Amino acid sequence: MIFVLTLGMLVLLLAGMPVAMAMALSSVAALLVSGMPFNPTILSTKMQFGLQNFVLVGIPLFILAAKLMNTAGITDRIFRFAGTMVGFLPGGLGHSNVVASLIFSGMSGAAVVDAASLGQIELEAMKKAGYPKKFSVAITAGSSTIGPIFPPSIPMIVFSFASGESVGRLFLGGVVPGLLMTLALMTIITIRARKENLPREPFPTLAIATRSFIDALLPMLTPVILLSCIWSGIVTPTEAAAVAVCYALLIGLFVMRELSFRQLVHVFVETAKESAVIGFVIAAASLFGWVLLRSGMTTHIADVMLAFSQDPLIVLLIISVFLFAIGCFLDSTIAILIFAPIFLPVAMSVGIDPIHFGVAMVLNLMLGLLTPPFGMVLFVMTHISGLKFDEVVRATLPILVPLIAVLMLIIVFPVLVTGLPNMLMGVAQ
Amino acid sequence: MTVKNALEKLNALILLCMFCITTLTVIFRSVLSTPASWSEDLAQLSFILLVFVGAATVMEDEGHIRITTLVERFGPRTRRAIRIVNRLLMITFMVLFAKGAWTNAMFNWEVDLGTVDWIQIGHMYMSLFVCSLLMILYLTLNIVRDIKGTYQQSDRLNATI
Numbered sequence: 404m405i406f407v408l409t410l411g412m413l414v415l416l417l418a419g420m421p422v423a424m425a426m427a428l429s430s431v432a433a434l435l436v437s438g439m440p441f442n443p444t445i446l447s448t449k450m451q452f453g454l455q456n457f458v459l460v461g462i463p464l465f466i467l468a469a470k471l472m473n474t475a476g477i478t479d480r481i482f483r484f485a486g487t488m489v490g491f492l493p494g495g496l497g498h499s500n501v502v503a504s505l506i507f508s509g510m511s512g513a514a515v516v517d518a519a520s521l522g523q524i525e526l527e528a529m530k531k532a533g534y535p536k537k538f539s540v541a542i543t544a545g546s547s548t549i550g551p552i553f554p555p556s557i558p559m560i561v562f563s564f565a566s567g568e569s570v571g572r573l574f575l576g577g578v579v580p581g582l583l584m585t586l587a588l589m590t591i592i593t594i595r596a597r598k599e600n601l602p603r604e605p606f607p608t609l610a611i612a613t614r615s616f617i618d619a620l621l622p623m624l625t626p627v628i629l630l631s632c633i634w635s636g637i638v639t640p641t642e643a644a645a646v647a648v649c650y651a652l653l654i655g656l657f658v659m660r661e662l663s664f665r666q667l668v669h670v671f672v673e674t675a676k677e678s679a680v681i682g683f684v685i686a687a688a689s690l691f692g693w694v695l696l697r698s699g700m701t702t703h704i705a706d707v708m709l710a711f712s713q714d715p716l717i718v719l720l721i722i723s724v725f726l727f728a729i730g731c732f733l734d735s736t737i738a739i740l741i742f743a744p745i746f747l748p749v750a751m752s753v754g755i756d757p758i759h760f761g762v763a764m765v766l767n768l769m770l771g772l773l774t775p776p777f778g779m780v781l782f783v784m785t786h787i788s789g790l791k792f793d794e795v796v797r798a799t800l801p802i803l804v805p806l807i808a809v810l811m812l813i814i815v816f817p818v819l820v821t822g823l824p825n826m827l828m829g830v831a832q
Numbered sequence: 833m834t835v836k837n838a839l840e841k842l843n844a845l846i847l848l849c850m851f852c853i854t855t856l857t858v859i860f861r862s863v864l865s866t867p868a869s870w871s872e873d874l875a876q877l878s879f880i881l882l883v884f885v886g887a888a889t890v891m892e893d894e895g896h897i898r899i900t901t902l903v904e905r906f907g908p909r910t911r912r913a914i915r916i917v918n919r920l921l922m923i924t925f926m927v928l929f930a931k932g933a934w935t936n937a938m939f940n941w942e943v944d945l946g947t948v949d950w951i952q953i954g955h956m957y958m959s960l961f962v963c964s965l966l967m968i969l970y971l972t973l974n975i976v977r978d979i980k981g982t983y984q985q986s987d988r989l990n991a992t993i
Binding site: 416417418419421422423424427431444446447450456459460463467637641642644648668671672675676679682683684685737 | 931
């Protein structure tokens with residue numbers, strides 16, 4: 404059963420079958436060879452049941468909020484504001500790029516959205532200012548991975564669904580790692596800027612700084628509003644997504660006045676389409692996960708790993724190496740849905756905090772967005788930069804070093820993840 | 833307006849409903865201090881509809897997430913053969929899915945949602961049944977297009993997060 408399930412899925416994936424269908428078909432094949440009675444009603448029951456989770460409603464709503472903000476022209480204002488804040492540092496626009504991604508991540512929660520929307524503006528500005536194209540591409544790609552770590556985060560919602568852990572705690576757990584990634588990337592930019600004498604922006608006048616701050620203030624308040632609403636218990640993280648949409652609509656329609664009815668319809672259609680694609684994978688993963696559990700594979704893997712070591716750090720490092728390799732080949736949503744139910748029980752059995760594990764897993768898989776052959780951000784950068792795919796890969800690989808360093812840091816020091824949620828929401832029982 | 837366009841608009845409407853329902857949850861609880869027991873169930877139901885109606889719509893463009901790196905290395909004839917075999921396998925799954933959804937719809941036709949008595953669980957399964965038929969239709973159409981040589985592959989990046 405295990406053999407049919409894993410080999411079946413692998414073959415179907417490599418044959419270009421949609422991932423959701425590969426999961427569903429290999430699950431059916433595994434059920435048929437297991438000798439257990441097969442009833443087709445189980446397919447629709449398990450697949451719809453997988454979607455019956457209020458947490459998942461947050462995914463389309465967060466995508467919708469980010470798209471509304473982007474259509475309302477907020478990305479431009481954020482980048483201008485980031486420029487006045489840090490543009491005067493050596494390698495100024497590189498820093499602006501990273502800081503803008505951090506601000507944008509407070510409303511998007513998906514790396515590809517960040518790279519595709521903000522990335523275009525960032526690359527254009529850096530090109531005009533005379534930055535090497537490959538350096539600009541690397542920084543833009545690297546900074547886009549902050550989005551899924553800093554709250555709100557779609558991969559964290561997916562992890563919460565796969566593990567049953569609190570989305571609020573996961574969101575808060577991503578704050579410090581997100582800031583550390585920002586610092587790590589800014590350090591690399593400073594080193595490169597000093598070495599290659601990269602340009603910097605003039606120090607902004609008070610009038611310019613104030614103007615750009617006022618322009619970007621409302622969108623920048625999004626993560627503050629969301630986190631304070633979640634933290635104070637006024638709304639659940641899913642409801643916070645609806646609040647984010649309301650806020651984006653208010654800004655887009657009444658403050659920026661850049662959202663037309665036609666644009667609104669387009670944003671709703673596109674969001675529905677993207678959400679359905681993710682949701683269909685989640686539905687199929689529910690069926691796959693159910694068969695996986697029945698196959699006994701999860702217990703088998705746990706036994707093998709625990710026989711090797713029971714030290715939390717070593718177990719987490721082994722899992723991280725595995726996930727890093729997996730992240731190069733599988734989409735993060737799919738990897739979370741398949742591997743969180745397998746590895747989380749192992750991690751918890753050796754005393755690893757599930758929030759620590761979740762944030763480390765998501766960060767690790769986000770690195771996969773920057774690694775060939777299936778790094779989605781690499782595809783986006785190739786598309787918007789005009790460079791060849793292998794040029795983008797070569798340019799982006801060095802940017803993995805600071806991000807891996809942050810991953811190692813949060814693996815070794817769990818308090819960097821668990822500290823904030825424990826402080827604000829109390830220690831989980 | 834094509835069937836696909838109509839489905840896209842319908843799905844956008846479902847998303848709008850889902851957003852309104854979730855917002856109402858907050859308003860009822862935090863502003864009116866009367867928690868709405870029905871809202872979470874309805875939001876979840878709209879999400880299920882959104883996913884299956886959307887999955888059917890995306891099926892025509894074959895915009896679901898897939899890994900094509902290996903397949904792209906083959907020649908056009910081999911690629912076409914693989915595409916057709918894949919679709920036949922998907923149709924097989926969708927037929928089983930549709931059969932199960934129909935049985936579930938009949939079995940649960942009188943069972944209400946619990947918090948919303950005018951919505952039956954059977955209605956939800958019936959919509960899954962209809963969506964699976966649409967997917968079978970689109971997959972069959974794409975096989976025919978591929979055999980005729982009129983099939984054009986879409987850019988999957990647009991449908992991927």
